[in-house]
Amino acid sequence: MSTIHPVPAEWAARAYVDAAGYAEKYRRSIEEPEAFWREETARLDWIKPWTRLSKSSFDEADFGIEWFSDGTLNVAANCLDRHLAERGDTVAILWEGDDPSQQRRITYRELHEEVCRFANTLRRLGAKKGERVTIYLPMIPEAAVAMLACARIGAIHSVVFGGFSPEALAGRIQDCDSKIVVTADGGMRGGKTVPLKANVDEALNHCTSVNAVLVVRHVGSSVTLAEGRDHWWHEERAVASADCPAEEMSAEDPLFILYTSGSTGKPKGVLHTTGGYLTWAAMTHHYVFDYRPGEVYWCAADVGWVTGHSYVVYGPLVNGATQVMFEGVPNYPDHSRFWQIVDRYQVNIFYGAPTALRALMREGDEWVKKTDRSSLRLLGSVGEPINPEAWEWYWRVVGDERCPIVDTWWQTETGACMMTPLPGAHALKPGAAAFPMFGVVPQLVDGDGAVLEGATEGNLCITQSWPGQMRTVWGDHERFFQTYFTTYRGKYFTGDGCKRDADGYYWITGRVDDVINVSGHRMGTAEVESALVAHAKVAEAAVVGMPHEIKGQGIYAYVTLNAGEAESDEIRKELVQWVRREIGPIATPDVIHFAPALPKTRSGKIMRRILRKIAENDTSNLGDTSTLADPGVVDTLIATRG
Ligand code: WT7
Secondary structure, three states: OOOOOOOOOHHHOOOOOHHHHHHHHHHHHHHHHHHHHHHHHHHOOOOOOOOOOOOOOOOOOOEOEEOOOOOOOHHHHHHHHHHHHOOOOOOOEEEEOOOOEEEEEEHHHHHHHHHHHHHHHHHHHHHHOOOOEEEOOOOOOHHHHHHHHHHOOOOOEEEOOOOHHHHHHHHHHHOOOOOEEEEEOOEEEEEEEHHHHHHHHHHHHHOOEEEEEEOOOOOOOOOOOOOOEEEEHHHHHHHOOOOOOOOOOEEEEEEEEEEEEEOOOOEEEEEEEEEEHHHHHHHHHHHHHHHOOOOEEOOOOOOOOHHHHHHHHHHHOOOOOEEEEEOOEEEEEEOHHHHHHHHHHHHOOEEHHHHHHHHHHHOOOOHHHOOOOOOOOOOEEOOOOOOOOHHHHHHHHHHHHHHHHEEOOOOOHHOHHHHHHHHOOOOEEOOHHHHHEEOOOOOEOOOOOOOOOOEEEEEEOOOOOOOOOOOOEEEHHHHHHHHHHHHOOOOEEEEEEEOOOOOEEEEEEEEOOOOEOEEEEEEEEHHHHHHHOOOOOOOEEEEEEEEOOOOOOOEEEEEEEEEOOOOOOHHHHHHHHHHHOOOOHHOOOEEEEEEOOOEOOOOOOOHHHHHHHHHHOOOOOOOOOOEEOOOOOEEEEEEEOO
């Protein structure tokens, strides 16, 4: 934790911003926002330029968030059309399949044409401005094509990660009332086929709203097409026109919904809009990755998560980048795969998740060292706190002590990066998300909301709006306000704990609410609990996070069975399978601990603090247990911990 890696001299000299540049831009973003955002929004092509900067308030009386609201533009035109004159023949996507022999190269001109045909097909199937389209695809170029096609015609996309179960998919289709689903016959991960179309078929047994399914042929597996409802993309493509004018959208028109887990209830449909989101994605991609024309950029995230939205699709494409898109996993066919891809495409900028690094680190340095990687000049980390060991390994073994690491902290709700070191501006401290992005005002508060100054630790809030901020929870504006702006009145509360050191660096310490971070993916403990109690043999369940060497956090479930049900390994397996079916493999419980009873207060509230301690195997100091209704319950749990 004491190591500091200074800014390499060549970085300070060539980066878009050096230390003084960062300080000056940050100051202007706060003190002269009108001028600052005038410049930053000039990265985009506006049909009608904005005159109203922002009208945002986090207070109940005049609550609302708006940026550039009288401007108009089209996101797809910004990502494609405007590049055609200068870089139409530049490669936009270097696609690498799960199978190393599969590759595709797509130029900006080709991508533009595909998007236009896809957009016309969506229109033919009934999509129009404001309608929701659910996208359930693997990491193939058609995922970006489908998203941009929606943006082109003003339809709102809702991408659902291909690892979610039919149940989870159905819930997301229903919540936003999609009439169209885009999927593929299947996806490939680590040599195994994911039956996406079959999952859609199962989901649609519960969703009457859907009247059209567009199916991309990818793996060549046999699927059944429902007459009148299901259509092959390759057949539609053959007859679709490549001419599709882009819809003029208001800056505040919705661009997409992305479902994410919170501490309570079912997943929330996070809504992002057009002008502010695109400005934020473009600006952060530019400064954080310091992307230069001609370089090859690779973000290894799936488009099913917000990282894939902002740093596979919108950020890099709006900036005209050439990027790698990878369908597979880091350890297939072997543990060198990531670095083989780096060598094959001469990747300059690589952005990945700590969980993958930890998994690869465990396999030994040889897998990395036998690849060249000399093309790399910048590395990024995202999704969860990166432990110093993994950071140092990334720095030393992957980057050969040459490549700065940008540890980017942000959330689905924030649209794109909020805090990170900038490679030409900030000395790196392993594990620190360092400093706020332009326009971001972080604040640390204690449990009562008192503002903490100087070197301290507390709950992380953001005090004023930024352009990429989510605008609402789909269909539930009240929930938006209640979830984020009432814990600490008048502030956006992130749900994260955070330290600020004597040099002013910010260090994210992890969630302080009932959300756990499993392999960089957010899981609401309440969601896993409701899946468990939906099982016929379960009376009650409580889920907490536990430390996990690879995943960061694992899922620890306390389960009380119905009277008369005997605890057994069979039921344990059954429950694990059940949760995987209800939510998806990412929600697989790591531990099922049968609990005859759960520790509760006299008013019946489950004492999660104690359950967390037992899961962490840290039972020497359980804190105040005086409010427990039955202290014996805790002793039993400690005694039965596996
Ligand atoms: C939560 C947001 C960032 C987009 C992908 C995840 C954690 C994210 C970091 C980081 C420490 C991080 C936070 C945050 N997180 N990045 N660099 N250092 N923690 O988006 O699924 O909305 O999850 O991920 O706890 O609140 P998400």
